[in-house]
Amino acid sequence: MKSKSLSFFISDSITVFWGDWLDLRVRIWQVVASGLVSPLIYILAFGLGLGSSIKPGVTSGSSNYLEFILPGMVALSSMVISFGGTTFSICGERLFTKTFEEMLLLPINPLSLHIGKMLAGIVRGLLTSAAVIVVAVLFTGKIFSFLNPLFLLVVILNCAVFSGLGVIVGLTVKSLESVGLYNNFVIIPMSFLGATFFDPAQLPIALKTIVYLLPLTYTAIALRAAAYLPLSEFPWYSIPVLLVIAIALSFWGAYKFAHQQD
Template sequence: MTLPTQRSQPSSLSRLWADSLTVFWGDWLDLRVRLVQVAASGLISPLIYILAFGLGLGSTLDSVAKPTAGENYLEFILPGMVALSSMVISFGGTTFSICGDRLFTKTFEEMLLMPVHPLALHLGKMLAGIVRGMLTAGSVILVAVLVTGKIWSFLNPLFLLVLILNCAVFAGLGVLVGLNVKSLESVGIYNNFLIVPMSFLGGTFFDVATLPVALKLIVSLLPLTYTSLGLRAAAYLPIAQFPWFVIPVLLVMAIAVSAVGAYQFSHLQD
């Protein structure tokens, strides 16, 4: 007598991952036709900062002091520009994508009807935000490589790991904002009070170690601070001097916003 073949059931994690990719695929179908546009969308501001601060102000600063990482001030701010561009596009692109589905095309409700876990909905949208951020960051990395000639500094695994975690954090925040805003005008408020201050206070243009203690405590609450610190160390400093606490901090932040996002999606489904 032949026993029936037992088919192994997929584990919860593999099913969650498959559902996340399904949600991501819906965004990818729209994103893939705009790859060049997405890659270039966050390039203008970093280029302006590189020209104004790196080449303009940088020449003056280089005559006064040597930066803590990199050979000159221009090299010092380049990892910060990569962090800045990935933050802006990961957050903004994800927020506007969800707002468009909720407020204009009215396709968001259809996605909520999908028989997938709420966490998969969040992760799928977050993955799309990560891709957006990495595309734009890739453009800035290309500029950095052309300016410095240091390919491995900006393409080593540690640099890319910190960059992906940064995109995950801000794409996750973008999901939360996209789920809660009532209009596109409200997105501008979050951008003005969250993203713009973080752009200048997150260690992109200066070494946070030089700040007063009170301000240093405030800056230490910003995800971009850890990203700038990690990218700069991964690009220019020996591996022994890399601040390894950056990775678990960003990972915990990404997990935290994912948990909140899963709760939000679960609440919307009720």
């Protein structure tokens, strides 16, 4: 009986995801291009422009500042697109096309609704991350630094965290202007404070405490370690931290779906 329930749960989640994928697949290049602009600007401005005058983090394993920020750019791009794409997708269905109400009437577990939407956000994030990884490989020539299983696992977890957050914000906001507030007060500050441009190990204790409250910090340091450091020095604590956050957001999202009044 449990296996049958699990089978229905998985099939319902995939069904919800497939509805988003049918819309997403015709805009793949648009999604990739929109998420690649900011990382490319940061790479050119900070990595190449200021890179020669900035020393990389002492614990990062990178030989120059360009190499140092490239994993951070992967983390940054996956965060922005996973969050923004998921939020605007749900807002569009709720506020404009008005198709969201029909989905709420379906006999589907609220957690399956959240997982399906989150999977679509993960795919969006991975598409953009793949483009940034290609850029990173072209700049460094280190193919297996960015294409190893541990690196990809962390990217997927990061996409899960921020697409899960995007689902919750998409269900909460009343207008697109409200999305801008979340972006300005959550995503943009985290982009600069989440260890993407600096090594948090060098910060004072007070600032380090704040930085380590941000999930992007764990992604950035884990990606940097997966790319450049030996396996024995990988911060394994980052994986359960990201996983726990993603699971907590999933149950919160399921609760929001179960009580949504659209």
